[in-house]
Amino acid sequence: MNSLRKFIRQFEERVALRIMQLSFALIVLVLGAILFTVLSKGLPSVTWEIISQPPQGGYHFGGDGGILNAIHWLWHWERLCWPFW
DSSP states (O other): OHHHHHHHHHHHHHHHHHHHHHHHHHHHHHHHHHHHHHHHHHGGGOOHHHHHSOBOSOSSTTOOBOSHHHHHHHHHHHHHHGGGO
16 A cells, blocks of 8 residues: 555656646747747847937837947946946
8 A cells, every 4th residue: 555655645746747847838938929029020120220229219119229338238237236236
Protein backbone atom coordinates (compact mmCIF):
# COMPACT_ATOMS: atom_id res chain seq x y z
CA MET A 1 0.00 0.00 0.00
CA ASN A 2 2.85 2.36 0.81
CA SER A 3 4.50 1.76 -2.58
CA LEU A 4 1.17 2.56 -4.32
CA ARG A 5 0.98 5.93 -2.53
CA LYS A 6 4.58 6.64 -3.47
CA PHE A 7 3.85 5.77 -7.11
CA ILE A 8 0.76 7.98 -7.17
CA ARG A 9 2.64 10.89 -5.59
CA GLN A 10 5.50 10.58 -8.10
CA PHE A 11 3.02 10.34 -10.96
CA GLU A 12 1.22 13.48 -9.79
CA GLU A 13 4.53 15.32 -9.47
CA ARG A 14 5.52 14.31 -13.00
CA VAL A 15 2.17 15.41 -14.40
CA ALA A 16 2.38 18.75 -12.56
CA LEU A 17 5.94 19.28 -13.80
CA ARG A 18 4.91 18.59 -17.40
CA ILE A 19 1.99 21.02 -17.10
CA MET A 20 4.35 23.71 -15.79
CA GLN A 21 6.84 23.04 -18.56
CA LEU A 22 4.15 23.23 -21.23
CA SER A 23 2.78 26.44 -19.72
CA PHE A 24 6.24 27.98 -19.72
CA ALA A 25 6.85 26.93 -23.31
CA LEU A 26 3.50 28.39 -24.38
CA ILE A 27 4.24 31.70 -22.65
CA VAL A 28 7.69 31.92 -24.23
CA LEU A 29 6.22 31.08 -27.64
CA VAL A 30 3.51 33.74 -27.38
CA LEU A 31 5.93 36.41 -26.12
CA GLY A 32 8.39 35.49 -28.86
CA ALA A 33 5.67 35.81 -31.49
CA ILE A 34 4.68 39.23 -30.15
CA LEU A 35 8.30 40.40 -30.07
CA PHE A 36 8.93 39.09 -33.59
CA THR A 37 5.82 40.84 -34.93
CA VAL A 38 6.69 44.16 -33.32
CA LEU A 39 10.30 44.04 -34.51
CA SER A 40 9.56 42.80 -38.03
CA LYS A 41 6.92 45.47 -38.63
CA GLY A 42 8.58 48.27 -36.68
CA LEU A 43 12.29 48.11 -37.53
CA PRO A 44 11.90 48.92 -41.26
CA SER A 45 10.36 52.29 -40.36
CA VAL A 46 13.08 53.34 -37.90
CA THR A 47 15.47 55.84 -39.44
CA TRP A 48 18.36 57.86 -38.10
CA GLU A 49 16.17 60.98 -38.20
CA ILE A 50 13.61 59.39 -35.88
CA ILE A 51 16.30 58.47 -33.37
CA SER A 52 18.35 61.67 -33.52
CA GLN A 53 15.65 64.39 -33.56
CA PRO A 54 13.41 65.63 -30.76
CA PRO A 55 9.64 65.53 -31.35
CA GLN A 56 8.18 68.33 -33.45
CA GLY A 57 4.55 69.30 -33.35
CA GLY A 58 3.43 68.09 -29.93
CA TYR A 59 2.63 64.77 -28.36
CA HIS A 60 -0.40 63.77 -30.39
CA PHE A 61 -0.42 60.88 -32.80
CA GLY A 62 0.90 61.72 -36.22
CA GLY A 63 3.29 64.45 -35.07
CA ASP A 64 6.64 64.80 -36.74
CA GLY A 65 9.98 64.24 -35.14
CA GLY A 66 11.73 61.56 -33.20
CA ILE A 67 12.47 60.02 -29.85
CA LEU A 68 15.64 61.86 -28.80
CA ASN A 69 13.97 63.33 -25.69
CA ALA A 70 12.98 59.86 -24.49
CA ILE A 71 16.49 58.51 -25.05
CA HIS A 72 18.02 61.51 -23.27
CA TRP A 73 15.61 61.17 -20.32
CA LEU A 74 16.26 57.44 -20.04
CA TRP A 75 20.02 58.00 -20.06
CA HIS A 76 19.83 60.51 -17.20
CA TRP A 77 17.31 58.46 -15.22
CA GLU A 78 19.55 55.41 -15.42
CA ARG A 79 22.60 57.40 -14.32
CA LEU A 80 20.60 58.82 -11.41
CA CYS A 81 19.19 55.48 -10.20
CA TRP A 82 22.08 53.07 -10.80
CA PRO A 83 23.34 53.18 -7.18
CA PHE A 84 20.00 51.81 -6.01
CA TRP A 85 20.04 48.78 -8.35
